[in-house]
Amino acid sequence: MTAENPYAVLFEPVRIGPVTARNRFYQVPHCAGLGHVSPRANAVMRGVKAEGGWAVVSTEEAEIHPTSDLSPAREQRIWDDADRTHLEWLTEAVHAHGALAAVELVHNGFHCTNFYTRVPPLAPAPVPNDARQPVQARRMDLADIRALRRWHADAVRRAVAVGFDIVYVYAGHDMSMLQHMLVTRYNDRSDAYGGSLENRVRLVREILEDAREVADGRAAVAFRFAVEELMGADGLQHDGEARDIVGMLAELPDLWDVNISGWPNDSQTTRLAPQEGYQAPYTAFVKALTSKPVVGVGRYTSPDAMVAQIRQGTLDLIGSARPSIADPFLPMKIREGRLAEIRECIGCNVCVASDNLCVPIRCTQNPTVGEEWRRGWHPERIEAAVSGEPVLVVGAGPAGLECADALLRRGYPVTLAEASATLGGRAAREARLPGLSSWVRVADHRLQHLREHANADLYPVSPLTAGDVLGFGFRHVFLATGARWRRDGVGGHGRNPIRGLDRAHVFSPDDIMAARLPAGDVVVYDDEHGYLGGALAEHLQAQGCRVALVTPAAEPSVWLHNTLEQPAVHKRLLEAGVRLHPHRAVTAVDGRAAELACVHTGRTERVACDALVPVTERVPEDGLYRALAADPDALERAGIATLRILGDADAPGSLAAAVYAGHLAARSFEADPAEVEAALFRREMPLHVSG
């Protein structure tokens, strides 16, 4: 790297207590749905990030003791020496590529239910569980607090022994005992650990001091601290007690890792926080109060924004969770000036949803994440072509684009035909809706590479028929022709069409995304429960319609609890004036009104309805595939050896699923089918019984 490189400052080493980060790229702790349940997969996934140039690679939260049992979540565990081996896999994988390994030690207090260990959760006060589980914590007495200090110190000892370079003390996300102790809404104690701020900080201070003593210069001690909770005087405020706490503890940790709390505020999606760096207004004060390095996050993907943070003196290290998932090689690409190759996070929180669903991490932009061990996929390396024969891909949505791009990277000449003038399929269509503009990055990232490559030919405005495909002479054909939304209201709840549709104005989501808009009283019937129903309702209301959002679920866009967005989306719909009708199905329409039936009692009511927008189910666009597959003789005569259908045309799913399907199809092409199949069966099984 030359001194003229505008991003050179990002590659300066940073001293963190007794250790040195080789540059300023810091993968902060993030969960991955792997943890102690899939430790091999976790170690390999983290190792890939170290290879990609991150200076620090952290674990997810690591429970320090059986009284902090996050089951069924798949987080990290460091309960006793039985966890040693799998943690060593992780530190070795990270060290192998010259990065520092950090571990986020945590006691989760009342945030965990202890459903596996069956001991009462511990908390400053007998607080109910925060995920609406019927569990309350036991108030810790002074002996419990002494025990907690011992557990944490023991965890630090074990962490250092397995090679972690940075050990965390964690008071963030409204998920950790230490944060619970700090705030009066949970801490009503009258002993030395409650009341005054100094008393509420006492346990954090003691645990930081213990950690330093145990680490004894062999590892740095990081303090992850939520400097703002966005709940006014009920919570920590960056210009209130949080600032005082930073001042009180300023020089005690070797590193300040600061963010905003709870998790939905920290990991905001682009729909809710469009700009990167959205945490800076809250975290910027910290550096002025400490001489220790400060790391902070904010979905940073642009090196200019990163440099600005360093130059403005608000951060020393650029923290990243999601951008490091979407592109584990982000630092290396910046270092080598390959900015156009950065696979930018779109801020969709599909990764977060995986963790909330207790399954291995998935990412819309990076289909390889979570598959580094299971399928042996690397985000930057791909198997070389076998035959090298040209391939035809039909459909330039996320599945077709990823398939074409990955085949091209393998070394196959690619021809991509797309019916419409716009390349990108649903990524481009949905990006027109409010808050979803970043979806287009899914298309742009792939198109950028395809467009600049001599071995790729792109043909927009090319709707292909079976005759076209048979006549072209390609031996290998991949069909990613997508899906269209149903117009009759059939979906997960109602398997019969809505009555009276012939008398009503019906607009499908595809119509609205193509700017064919209804007017007047509009009923959006969301029986799909993802982001689209709510986004369409918001869009139509903003266009002057009077929107009623009807859903059989208890809440609008209910799946978005998994992406941490539901409460905020719910609030936005209410504030926009969208009328909500939960627990209802649309059963009939007549051009003026819609009949809604309660999904529990069947009781009906009528709401004004000039137009209906059913968001219920999609129909695969598989006509081309079926026409071709139906005539094997014609395929043979045309010399077609490979005919594959993939993505939404095969089975409608998420954007992430379409990208994954495209990638899998490309990787599997001319591979040993037995090996492809074997990956489906590959899983980690507990062979070790502790205790």
Ligand code: ADP
């Ligand atoms: P996916 O999510 O599986 O990629 P999309 O619906 O986003 O699916 O994209 C499918 C793309 O395929 C759309 O852009 C559509 O215009 C295109 N397409 C569908 N049928 C044909 C066809 N016969 N010829 C060319 N392109 C097609």
Ligand code: SF4
């Ligand atoms: Fe970003 Fe979405 Fe990937 Fe998460 S899943 S890293 S939010 S692109």
